[in-house]
Every structure is written in structure tokens, then in C-alpha cells.
Amino acid sequence: MRSRISVPSILQTIRQWVRLVKWLQDREIFTLAACDSNTLHEYGQHLLTTRKTRSDALHNLIAVTRLWAFDELSARPVGVGKPPWEEVGVAEYLPAATTTGGENATAPLAELTIAPLLTWAMRMVDDLSDDILGGWYERQRILDGKPPAAQPEGRHALHAYLDHLLDSGAPLPIDVRSRPNNIRLATNYMCGLNGATPQQLAGYPGIKEFLAVAEDRPWSCPLNIVITGRVAGQPWRDTLEFYEVPTLWRHLGTAAFIVCAYLTGMRPAEVLGLTTGCCPDPDPDDVVGRHLIHGREYKTAVDENGHHMSGGVDREVPWVAIGPVVKAIRVLEQMVPDGLLFDSRTHDIGHKQSNTGAIVSQAMSKRIDHFVRWANSEATRHSLTNEAIPLDPHGSISGSRFRRSLAWHIARRPNGHVALAIQYGHVRSAIVSAGYASRSRDGIHDLIDIETVRAVADTAAELREDLDKGGGVSGPAARDVIKIAVQAAQFAGTTITAKTARRLTANLDLMVYDNPQALLLCRYKPDRALCQRDGVRDAPKLEACVPGCGNIARTDEHAAQLRARADQLDQHAAHTPEPIGDRLRANAAKLRHYADTHDATRITANDEPTRRAAEETE
Numbered sequence: 001m002r003s004r005i006s007v008p009s010i011l012q013t014i015r016q017w018v019r020l021v022k023w024l025q026d027r028e029i030f031t032l033a034a035c036d037s038n039t040l041h042e043y044g045q046h047l048l049t050t051r052k053t054r055s056d057a058l059h060n061l062i063a064v065t066r067l068w069a070f071d072e073l074s075a076r077p078v079g080v081g082k083p084p085w086e087e088v089g090v091a092e093y094l095p096a097a098t099t100t101g102g103e104n105a106t107a108p109l110a111e112l113t114i115a116p117l118l119t120w121a122m123r124m125v126d127d128l129s130d131d132i133l134g135g136w137y138e139r140q141r142i143l144d145g146k147p148p149a150a151q152p153e154g155r156h157a158l159h160a161y162l163d164h165l166l167d168s169g170a171p172l173p174i175d176v177r178s179r180p181n182n183i184r185l186a187t188n189y190m191c192g193l194n195g196a197t198p199q200q201l202a203g204y205p206g207i208k209e210f211l212a213v214a215e216d217r218p219w220s221c222p223l224n225i226v227i228t229g230r231v232a233g234q235p236w237r238d239t240l241e242f243y244e245v246p247t248l249w250r251h252l253g254t255a256a257f258i259v260c261a262y263l264t265g266m267r268p269a270e271v272l273g274l275t276t277g278c279c280p281d282p283d284p285d286d287v288v289g290r291h292l293i294h295g296r297e298y299k300t301a302v303d304e305n306g307h308h309m310s311g312g313v314d315r316e317v318p319w320v321a322i323g324p325v326v327k328a329i330r331v332l333e334q335m336v337p338d339g340l341l342f343d344s345r346t347h348d349i350g351h352k353q354s355n356t357g358a359i360v361s362q363a364m365s366k367r368i369d370h371f372v373r374w375a376n377s378e379a380t381r382h383s384l385t386n387e388a389i390p391l392d393p394h395g396s397i398s399g400s401r402f403r404r405s406l407a408w409h410i411a412r413r414p415n416g417h418v419a420l421a422i423q424y425g426h427v428r429s430a431i432v433s434a435g436y437a438s439r440s441r442d443g444i445h446d447l448i449d450i451e452t453v454r455a456v457a458d459t460a461a462e463l464r465e466d467l468d469k470g471g472g473v474s475g476p477a478a479r480d481v482i483k484i485a486v487q488a489a490q491f492a493g494t495t496i497t498a499k500t501a502r503r504l505t506a507n508l509d510l511m512v513y514d515n516p517q518a519l520l521l522c523r524y525k526p527d528r529a530l531c532q533r534d535g536v537r538d539a540p541k542l543e544a545c546v547p548g549c550g551n552i553a554r555t556d557e558h559a560a561q562l563r564a565r566a567d568q569l570d571q572h573a574a575h576t577p578e579p580i581g582d583r584l585r586a587n588a589a590k591l592r593h594y595a596d597t598h599d600a601t602r603i604t605a606n607d608e609p610t611r612r613a614a615e616e617t618e
Helices: 007-026 037-050 054-073 111-143 152-168 187-194 198-202 207-214 245-264 268-272 323-335 361-381 400-412 424-432 444-468 478-490 498-506 556-573 578-601 608-617
Strands: 291-293 319-321 417-419 472-474 513-515 520-522 552-555
Touching: 007 037, 007 054, 037 054, 111 187, 111 245, 111 323, 111 361, 111 400, 152 187, 152 198, 152 207, 187 198, 245 268, 245 319, 245 323, 245 361, 245 400, 268 361, 291 323, 319 323, 400 444, 444 478, 444 513, 472 478, 472 578, 478 552, 552 556, 556 578
Parallel strands: none
Antiparallel strands: 291 319, 472 552, 513 520, 520 552
16 A cells, blocks of 8 residues: 555546445445445455456455545545455455466467577577668668758759669669559659659659559669678578568567567566666676666655655666677667667657657567568568467467566476577576576566476476386486475475475475486486586576486486487488597487486386385375
8 A cells, every 4th residue: 555656556446436336326325424344344245256356356445445544534534434354354355366377377488489489589680680770771861862842953863763764674663552553653762862852753754654664563662771681591682672671670679679578587568668778788897797787667666655656766686688688789779879779659650749658568569460470471481481480379479478488498498499599598597697696586586486396396297107107217316306206296286376486496305307408307406416617506507417417317218318319310420421420429329328327227116225215205
């Protein structure tokens, strides 16, 4: 409860007062003075049965409390009754808490969707941004080339330009937005290019001939820039078109948002609220040399008196940025040299007069849909059907899903590649390293903890199922892993909240991590972990597993996968030059050695020492 709330909260509170009044009228109660505590108890019970969510019911109760509080403070109170939940608490007036909510209930993006989406977003930022920015500046130069008044030299230049086009048979500058039965001249393009006015273009003697031949001639409004961007090793365009650039400009901003939202773990509003200069280059004397993103937070922004500050406040602890994010911010700073990096006037040039502030999350979700369609058309254009972005099975790609997806992939695919050889492990190191983890463990940290515990629960359950079927485990941590599998039932039916996740991740006796890339399990104990080199001690660095580590264990399934991977390496070796082939065959032999060692040393849950230890655990 704050003495001063934001404008949206005021509007919502008044709507909830109206809801109360309608409920009172239905019961023939026509004054607030007649609304006593017993009546409010009935209203609270009504909310309990009609509100769909706990938070919705709570907001209604708070609104009624505000009504009573304002009446108590009024110079002429009408006598609204005191809400009974102010005496006994709100718990009995609220629906039961759900197992999930907020970000935790948001579905992560499917791997088949996020991988090509991020590939195209990073490609646009890294490889194509120079061409798009160059095309934008050239387009602006042409638009600025139209004189305020007609000049003879402009008319001469325009006529000579049009005469040459007609005689040469070259593509004609026609507005690509023309309909087949209504061909329109690219007036801004031709006039700006030649320093002429629209009136001088309309006075061109061959205008009718120009429009007549345009039906059978190709159209083009090329910009005078050198194309440097590449897709699949080839130039992505022969030239950029005048009318194409605004669309590409829009998609470039969307691509930068995708990179920032996914590879930092920031909330959509935090990304959209970034400003120019938010990510300065690190101090040359900084040994670590990390780029930090300085943003603002809005939801919990209050002044010293507890009043909400709609303009937000600076975050106490900045976000850490890896290379692709820094590049995306630098591109945005070229688009918006001063102010909000996602300023709606800059990013949506078609509606400058009506737009104010930053792009909102809902509008960005629509832009992402448009970006996906554009990327898929480019994949077809460049014969990259394997890089097309498939539809996500859970629906549209909203900004809030990136954050959840990052946490899911860090926990589930610890050393899988994000895109273009950027490892999830690198992103996790940036987020939870010792220097960054000093911030309160909330937000993205909570999501990572929740996904980590869920992954551990799935791993333990699958392992117990294998052991029940007679499966075996090998390695230095084999007996410990079997003990954890025996306790897998402890996870069943457990509501994994942020608090529960923090408690479980702190209990190293329950944590076993699956490393699908290294084909092993990690029963993590910090004192014997060989993967730790930078002081991160609360979880293993699964992207840096070291053979021979005392935390390693392998299952029968891992042994089978090791042999399958060895066979694949041998197949590659047969078709590669000798030095590389020799290395591939050596790696294959190493994998088979790991599998053979597993077969020779595996133990099962029914082995006497293991069985006794498991029984003691249960």
C-alpha cells in the first residue's frame, strides 16, 4: 500500500470501486454508509468464488481497503465499514495459490524456433547492419535533395536522367507500392536524386511514354552504396532499394531487441527503456573488462516517501553484456544518437506525429512476427531452407518468452550453442559470475534456479527408472548418483517456486546434472570439481567438463551414445585429409575407451554396498 500510486493503478482502482458499487446495487444497497463490515465480508466471499486468479482477487481487496482508508481520512466520512480482511488477514478471501505464475508459467521458445531466430537476428546486427544503416543515410540524403523551389539546373538534370532511362532500357524508378492498374512514379526518389521538384517532374515532356513503357519494364530505385553484407558467403543484395530501406530499418531494430532480450535475461520493458550511452566501453584499467548495461527499473521505483516514480530509477546493479549484445547496442546508438534506443518515432517512421516514448511490448511482439516472416523469405531467397524459422508450438513469440527461454537453455543445454558458436555457458558465466551475482538473487537468477531444479528432477527420475530396469552406472560418482536417484520421488509433486528452487540448489546432496554434450552426469561437489577456474562455486561449469573429474558418472545409455558418436567420427575420418582424419580416429578411440571402461566398472542399484547405502538414505 502506497499513499500515492501510478495513474494506471488509479484507473484500475476506480474500476474496482465501480465493480463493488454494482454488486451493492444488485443487493439493493444504495449508499456506502450501508456498506458495513458484514457486507464487505460477503463481498470478499463473492470475490473468492468469481475471481480467476489470486492476484486479481487481491487487487480487488486492496481497492476496497483504499476506499475505506480514504473515507477514514476524509473531513466528512460517510462511514464505509472496515474490511474484515484488515483484521483477520486476506488469506481466507483469496483463491488457492497456483503452482506457477508470471514468467514461470510462460512457455520457453522451442529449440527449433529460437536457434534460427537468433541466427537471423545476429546476422542482421553483425553482417547486414552496415548496409542497412548506409542505405538509410543515402535515402535521407536523397529525400533532403529536393529543393524548396524549382531551379533550372534541377529540371535539366531530371530530364537528362529520364531521357537516358527511356533510351537505355534500364529498370524504371517506379513506386513499388503501385498497383497494376495504377502505376505511380517514384517522385521522391527521382526528384531528390536530381535536385528537382515534383512540379518539374510532372512537366517532363515524355511522361506519358514513361508511364506506358513502365508496364513492361522492370522497376528499380537503387541506392548508391557498396554492399558488404554476406549471407552464406554471397552478397545478400546486388543493391538496396529506396523503398526497401524503411522495412529493413524496422527489422534491424527488431533484431537488436531480440539479441538484447535473449542474451541478457532482461525483461522486455527493461530492454525497451535503454538509452543511448547505457553500455559504455569498459575502463582500460579494468582487469575483467566486462561491458555493463546501465538501465532503469520502473515497477518498484519509489521515492523516499514511498511514492511511485513513473519515470523509474537507475538500477543499483547493471546488467552484464556479452559481445553480440554490445554490437546490438552500438547499432541502436547509430539509429538513435540521443535518447531512448527504441524510440518509437525513430523506429516507426510512418507514424512519427502520433508516437511518443519507447515502443511498447505488445507492438514489439508484432514486429517480431513480421521479422520472422521476413527472415523466412530471405531463407528462401538464399536457398537456406534449413535456416527457416518454424512456428513455435506455444504460439506467437512475445518478448517475455526470451527471458524464460534463456533460463531453460542454460539449465537444459548447458554447453549447447546459442547461435554462431556463442555458448550458453558463456552467457551463464556473465549472468552468475562472482562479480555479478552480488545483486539480489531474483529475476533471471530465480528462473535459472527453477529450470535447474526441474532439469535435475527429470534427470533423477529417468535415472531411477533405468536403475529399476537393471541399468548400471559407472565413474567416481556412481554410488552418489544412485543415492540421488533413489531420492527422486522427493521431487514428485513438489511445487517448484523460486524459494523452493533456492533451497534445493543449495542442497548439493540432491543435485545431479545431465551433460548431454559430454555424455555424462555430474554429481557436483565443489571441492573436487576440475571445471572451476574463475571462482563460480554454486554450480558446475558443464561447458568445461574435464575427463577424470571425481564428479563424473555415466549410464548404460551414455556408453551407447559414446560408441555411436565414435562411429560418426570414423565415418568423417574416412573422407577427410590424413592429419585431420588421424585426430578424428584418435577421438573415436578415446570415446570407445570411455564406453569400455563403463562396461567393465558399472554397478547397479542391486549391488550390495549400493543397496545398503540406498536403504539408509530412504
